[in-house]
Amino acid sequence: MWDVIVVGARCAGAVAALLLARAGRSVLLVDRARFPRDAVSSRYIEPRGVGLLRRWGVLGDLVLAGTPVLDRIGDTRLPAPAYAPRRSLLDHLLAKAAVAAGAVFQDSCTVTGLEFRADRVVGVRHRSQGRELIDRARLVIGADGMRSAVAAAVRAPLLVNDAPRTCVYYGFYPGAASHPELYTRSGSWVSAIPTNDGLSLIQAYWPQDEYPKVRTDVSGAFSAAVKNASPDLWDRMMTVGRVDRFYGTGDQRNFFRTAAGPGWALIGDAAHHSDAITAHGITHAFLQAQLLTDHLPDDLAHEAALRTALDLYATQRDPLLRTDYDHTLAIASSLGPITLCQARVSVN
Numbered sequence: 001m002w003d004v005i006v007v008g009a010r011c012a013g014a015v016a017a018l019l020l021a022r023a024g025r026s027v028l029l030v031d032r033a034r035f036p037r038d039a040v041s042s043r044y045i046e047p048r049g050v051g052l053l054r055r056w057g058v059l060g061d062l063v064l065a066g067t068p069v070l071d072r073i074g075d076t077r078l079p080a081p082a083y084a085p086r087r088s089l090l091d092h093l094l095a096k097a098a099v100a101a102g103a104v105f106q107d108s109c110t111v112t113g114l115e116f117r118a119d120r121v122v123g124v125r126h127r128s129q130g131r132e133l134i135d136r137a138r139l140v141i142g143a144d145g146m147r148s149a150v151a152a153a154v155r156a157p158l159l160v161n162d163a164p165r166t167c168v169y170y171g172f173y174p175g176a177a178s179h180p181e182l183y184t185r186s187g188s189w190v191s192a193i194p195t196n197d198g199l200s201l202i203q204a205y206w207p208q209d210e211y212p213k214v215r216t217d218v219s220g221a222f223s224a225a226v227k228n229a230s231p232d233l234w235d236r237m238m239t240v241g242r243v244d245r246f247y248g249t250g251d252q253r254n255f256f257r258t259a260a261g262p263g264w265a266l267i268g269d270a271a272h273h274s275d276a277i278t279a280h281g282i283t284h285a286f287l288q289a290q291l292l293t294d295h296l297p298d299d300l301a302h303e304a305a306l307r308t309a310l311d312l313y314a315t316q317r318d319p320l321l322r323t324d325y326d327h328t329l330a331i332a333s334s335l336g337p338i339t340l341c342q343a344r345v346s347v348n
Helices: 013-022 047-056 059-064 087-100 149-154 208-216 218-229 231-240 281-295 303-334
Strands: 002-007 027-030 069-073 076-083 104-106 109-117 120-128 131-142 158-162 166-174 181-185 188-194 199-207 247-249 254-257 264-266
Touching (some): 002 013, 002 120, 013 027, 013 281, 027 120, 047 076, 047 281, 109 149, 131 149, 158 303, 166 208, 166 231, 181 218, 188 218, 199 208, 199 218, 208 218, 218 231, 254 303, 281 303
Parallel strands (some): 002 027, 002 131, 027 104
Antiparallel strands (some): 109 120, 120 131, 166 247, 181 188, 188 199
């Protein structure tokens, strides 16, 4: 019997496992991927998220790994530093910190279902190294992404569900940008941002209805979007060349799911997802993990106290994220200008 099983070890689940283990809880953290592994992501961690990494004692490791500090966007100074690490680095460091705090981490572990007692979740069925196992827990946290298996198993209702607004593709280019750059031009949006290993992530967004056309010629559409947005960035991009394939998606969903129920809670993209154009995703994952773990009672076996805590988390989650969500939909609907990716210093 574990206190908590966390399904998904990315930037929401690994943080939850870290905070719970530091609080003395027995925690099993599982992920179907083999770590370290990259993920489709904007990678941008705005100052709110950086403040949380500092509070949790993880920021120093991120900096020591050579993650470039981002102190301005274009010619405009940020009010506080931001970072854009490779997800293979960020998620690995967070999972490593969770293990150092006492959590048990199993990667290459596929959740095949949940265990129920009446309507309450009491455990997880999973497959690892060819073995089918059942682990029980007082609380199961789903942090397993937009297509969450935990959310599907508990049939978590969608509270808000808005149609996709944009599609996006990106690639990595060595040394193409020394600091973040943002450009909006006639129906497309382009950014460049330095990340680890001397690489720059250059990404382009288009309205969702252009996705069928863009996906048939990603290279051509991408080149045209960047050249239209910034001929100078296009020159740099073409000079250095792309080091890997294009990554992208036309499935940028916008929703809030019910955040918790009997014996379960959702955090990160499993609970809430919005268009990546404003790059709030990582910070939102951090905020949800902190909010949930702050509310959990000392005694998870106290059923009434646990239910009250989960209700409080669910009640407070939506107001915490709703302003960013509405702003993101407005930007994604118009592909209009973004002000410093809504950079904020406060971590309240």
